[in-house]
Amino acid sequence: MGKINAKYAIRDLLVKKFSFLHDVSDVLLFTVNNDWIIAYGDEGYKLKFRVQDPILTEIKRRNGGSVWAAVNWEDEEHIVERIIDYRNGLLVGRVIKSLYEGEYIGSVLIRTNERFFAEIYEEIDLGPGADLFIIDGKGIIVSSRTAGIPFKKPYFEETLITNLRAYEKAGINVFTMDIKDNPYLVTFANLESADWYVVATIPYTYLNAEAGIIRWKIFLLGLGCFSLAVLLSILFTKSIVTPLHSLIKAMNEVKQGNLSFNVPDNSRDEIALVTHHFNAMVKEIKVLMNDIQNKESQKRKAELMALQAQINPHFLSNLLNTARLLASAQNAENLASLLSSIIHLLHASMGKDEELITVQKELDYLRNYLNIQEYRYYQKFQVTFMLEEEILDCKIPKFLLQPILENAIIHGIGLKKGAGEVEVKGYLYEGKLYFTITDDGVGMSEETIKKVLAGNNGSSDRFSGIGLKNVQERIKLFFGDKYGLRLESCPNHFTMVEISLPIIK
DSSP: HHHHHHHHHHHHHHHHHHHHHEEEEEEEEOOOOOOEEEEESTHHHHHHHOTTHHHHHHHHTTSSSEEEEEEEGGGBSSOOOOSSOOOOOEEEEEEEEETTTTTTEEEEEEEETTHHHHHHHOOOOOOTTEEEEEEEETTTTEEESSSTTTTTTSSSOTTTHHHHHHHHHTTTTTEEEEETTTEEEEEEEETTTEEEEEEEEEEEEEHHHHHHHHHHHHHHHHHHHHHHHHHHHHHHHHHHHHHHHHHHHHHHHHHTTTOOOOOOOOOOOOHHHHHHHHHHHHHHHHHHHHHHHHHHHHHHHHHHHHHHTTHHHHHHHHHHHHHHHHHHHOOOOOOOHHHHHHHHHHHHOOOOSSSEHHHHHHHHHHHHHHHHHHSSSTTTEEEEEEOOOOTTTTTETSSHHHHHHHHHHIIIIIIISEEEEEEEEEETTHHHHHHHHHHHHHHHEEOOOOOHHHHHOOOOOOGGGGGGHHHHHHHHHHHHHTTEEEEEEEEEEEEEEEEEEEOOO
């Protein structure tokens, strides 16, 4: 009686516990002697499994550990047909121990629907052709969501469980293997409490399909970018080449002498800036050409006037030459010498077209000039020439030394009481030609030197009108700023003018 009461008490307790868990179909309790009762389930059906004894033995061996096993309709001993919604199930069992002493007093087996596990991962999408299932340590399928992998059957690729064991031992959870002669990516996780593996197989055709799609998208994107780049380059090149062609056409027109050609370009890029400057340059060239034409016209007029003006010096030269001959015939040697010097200087001033003459010829001009001045300043001055012979064939601008010698005589010694001396030196030094003209006349202050170089103290005489400022400007114009005049003077003592020139043979 006590056994029956305990049975119903247990059933009442488990009914309350499992009545809402539709996936649990049976709960069996076993005694130490393997006697059993149905604690939950169909009381009118004596459920017994063909694998029941090995399972109970394994439960006792585990002594508290859970034991899992896959069962289906074929594993049950059928006396009558049993009405049940599912045929595939999973058994879990473990020992029952006393509460205080912890002694083994029995075992419990719980049968649940395999779909309870399959529904956990049924909605996981791994892609077309991919499978997700649970396999035990012997290679038997214990849970599957597709009919292609049948429940409680060995997996069709026998090497799978071998690979799972090997990669698990190596600590690798992902590997590649051929399934039905096609490469698959296999990933797994171990369920240690049940010695099961959750396995996912994904075909490389699916994995590579997305990569192929990405590859095609990248190709199409690259093709589009290339086409866009070509189009933009054509437009950009056209925007550059078209105005360049217009600019080249304008240059050719200008080359042919058409200075009225204008290139319109209203853009704001660099080519437009070049075009604008080109138009401005053409206008400036046109203005300069007009100026040149006007100056050429004026030059021709000046040449005609110069030719006309040369008639008087030639006529005067002929008259002076006749007077010189008469003076020589009458034995007036002083007058003949004076007239001869005047004629030489007049011929020099009339010039031929040479701008540079030798130092020797410049000395001849100086001696003729001094001959004239000796009649004006009788025994007032004495000039000493000290020139190196190697500079006599060097070339210098015509009438370069005469204005300076004239200033020394007129403004230096001419204002001095008594006679004076002038010393003219010429020499080569450090690759330059130097002349120094020194007088012991009245000298000049610094302020007077500045005025002389500025051209404010020149004479109106034909030969002295050139002035020191003009000599300075001529030297700069001919040879550059590194050459020119340098003045030193001490009032009432001396004045020295130094001329630096390049060596021109």
